[in-house]
Amino acid sequence: MSRHALSRLAPLCLALSLVACSDTQAPQPGIRPAMVAQPQLAAEQVDSYPGEIRARLEPELAFRIGGKVTRRLVEVGQRVDKDAPLAELDPQDVRLQLDASRAQLQSAESNLQLARAERDRYRTLQQRGMISKSLADNAENTYRAAEARLRQVRAELNVADNQAGYAVLKAPQSGVIVQRRAEVGQVVAAGQTVFVLAADGEREVAIDLPEQAIGNLAIGQEVAVELWSQPGQQLAGRVRELSPAADSRSRTYAARIALQQSYAQVELGQSARVFIARNGDVPLAVPLSALSAEQGQPYVWVVDPQTSKLKRTSVRVGAYGEKSVPVLDGLTASDWVVVAGVQVLLDGQQVRPVDRQNRAVDLAAKE
Template sequence: MFVRLLIVFTVLAALVAALAYTKYSQIQRDIAIFSQPMPPPTVAAAVVTARTWEPTLAAIGTVRAVEGVDLNNEVAGQVRDILFESGTLVKQGQILLQLEDDVDQADLEGLRAAERLAQIKLDRNRALLKDRAVAQGDVDETLAQLDQARALVKAKEATIRKKAIRAPFAGQLGIRQVNLGQYLAEGSAIVPLQALDPVFIDYALPERDLAQLRVGQTVQARVAAYPDRLFAGSIQAIGPGIDQGTRNVPIRARFENRDLALRPGMFARVATRLPAQDAVLTLPREAIAFNTYGDSVFLIEERDGKTQVQRRQIRTGAVRGDEVAVLDGLTAGDRVVVAGQVKLTNGQEISIQPAKDQPDQTAADQARPE
């Protein structure tokens, strides 16, 4: 019995020893692995380049028609003819709508008859005046009657003309708002009319930019309806004053619109182009860390045969697309980290993986000044 127990304890002791040895070996392997230095993080790099820079002043604006009205009638009447279709292009002076004017035409004939009678009386009295058969007062009275008759004829002709609604300028019509046979009171809305070529874009810029603005300056715009298209125009007018609420200066730019792509009311992103500047240092926007304490980048340096990074404070300027102008803190040819900055610290060794469309190390060395 004792021998059996001894054998059992011996076997258990051997199993425990084997398990302990196995665990010890695993711990030693883990210690060896973690004691090895971590591989340097891989980052993408960009080279600071000097190029010709065309700065712009960005703003948002609204497209407006050069001429735009809601046509209405000056005199009341019933619609006799509608001579247009919604959305069509019309010429200046084209008749769009005719109100009923039969009664006015009949009244005009009567007034013209009265005018002719007054003219006959005046001619007869002037002839009799030579023979002293009538007094000068009779001639003056008939002359006044003729003038009155002529005035009534002109007034009636004006009323008849107002019953023919014409396009005050060339443009495109909107949606018709009247129907045939409808009675229109004075001032009733008939149809919108917009002149769409050219068009204006109204926008505003901060007052600090006023000294950089001038009439005729090139302006570019984009609209949501045509995201891949760039519209070109120029400043036509700069407001004489500054808005006290926003401290902005109002600006109006003129754009050619032959294909009628720009429509009144569109939201537009506007860029006012400034004179080009030579040898401006630029960096991709993603290379810069923007914060309230200043902008910074991770500068790539070679030290003791190792590629390391150091945080460098810089001063940035204007932004154009994905590029940012660098005013201070870097020189042409410097390399900075463009991706992977979050995991970096000062003096840390790195491995560089060139980003797409970025120069490699050889190109960077060639670009670095002597």
């Protein structure tokens, strides 16, 4: 083939190759990971205090009678059911008292039978006119006294029977043993604390407030709680109790923060932080890396929890901080916002949400 023919054939091949490339669809990009987080309270307007997860009810358990502890049936941290035995006292003394009460009951019943027979005999003699009315009345009074004595002895027997049962300390409700204050062989008095039980049910955060923070807190005020083991995930709380007086040693005021929902991941003894607003409502904040702007209008990328698709959401922001910016309008605390790589995202794009440790995040499960 001549050089002239080859020169005319080359443009034709190039055009055909371009047409073939245009007919072939470009490969679809895979679902890319996106680092997400929920908006947090603006730290500049929030005070935080360390605390500990406690049970709403923590009864101190004690024997109702005194004695020597012969058995301890549970350990600290052990879960117990209602009416489960926890410890036992030496039952010898209460058993002897119970036996004595039973013997007194038999004696009182015999005395009553004798008094009843005497009364009936004196009534018959009086009706025949063989004795005076005073003797018959005396027999009647003796019978009534014996009857009252029997009732007294029966009551004493019930008390002795109850005390025999009090020699076994039982759990008043289900929960976890959090403290033990007595050992086997120790002699305890009635009412002396032996165990402290953290009852099942509501959980709270116990915190200590300095004097200057008392004015920022009131009963019923809503606060936010964050577990040390779950940073970035805030739980709703409410101030339930506030001590009216400072502790004599630490000079701090004890407060209890009730969690407003039943959170399954909250365990006794966990460390937590309580966030309290200084003045009124506290705005949310997002990292500076989550914010973009177009024509002077700031926006963030919000991930739909159901579809994992992105939605561009316009926001109104406040003064920029060193690492974050407060969001005055446009977001809620339950939203999930992309916090990295926002400049390469598209509206409606599907992503794979991950946290800062590159672990998958199930947004629907954490709504």
